[in-house]
Amino acid sequence: MQAILKQIAWEKLNGLIPVIAQDYKTQEVLMLAFMNKEALELSLQSGFAHYFSRSKQRIWKKGEQSGHTQKIYEILLDCDKDSLLVKVEQKGVACHSGAKSCFFNLVSQGEITNTALESQADMSVIYGVVDSLYHILQERKGADSKTSYTASLYHKGENTIAKKIVEEAAELGFAIKDKDSKEIIYEAADLLYHALVGLSFSDISPDLVKQEIVRRFGLSGIEEKNSRQEK
Known part of the structure; x- marks a missing residue:
């Protein structure tokens, strides 16, 4: 475990590595988050994605409140060893807004359009x-x-x-x-x-x-x- 953690360029990342979560079946990009050493270690040990919240300043397991967990199938480290691609089985939706993916705001011709309005659930019940x-x-x-x-x-x-x-x-x-x-x-x-x-x-x-x-x-x-x- 420690040998894996040592491979990452933590110093230039200020202790947080950016992580792209991708659906392992459809290859759809689901979200961008960050992990510190402890979050990555927990992810490797448990087989479920854990991240570090910069706003809440704590580690959180994806789906800890909503039940929308991410089971890890594969973790890929990029060539500069400063970002991760995590292929997951997404239970439920990835975004807190209720959309399947966090990337639903279409930027086009100087405007931003929400393409997931119809699919967004009532997140107040979940979160x-x-x-x-x-x-x-x-x-x-x-x-x-x-x-x-x-x-x-x-x-x-x-x-x-x-x-x-x-x-x-x-x-x-x-x-x-x-x-x-x-x-x-x-x-x-x-x-x-x-x-x-x-x-x-x-x-x-x-x-x-x-x-x-x-x-x-x-x-x-x-x-x-x-x-x-x-x-």
């Missing part, structure tokens, strides 16, 4: 509504600010986004004070949306927030606050 919404918000960064509310928030910048978060938090607080169940739900949804816009604007994955919440399990609120003050 969770927060993660699904975050991916949609990331995609809106390239949208027209005149036709997309989310894009207009990005265009106006952090001051407007921060102001909206404060406003929505206040409206939720008033709804709680008024004991209006429907308004509490509506305002909580608005606050969550605008908070995710703020995270997306800052390129911070909600998965990192989840990890921080997990870290706090077993800590009292007082202990957690004191630990921040000590820093």
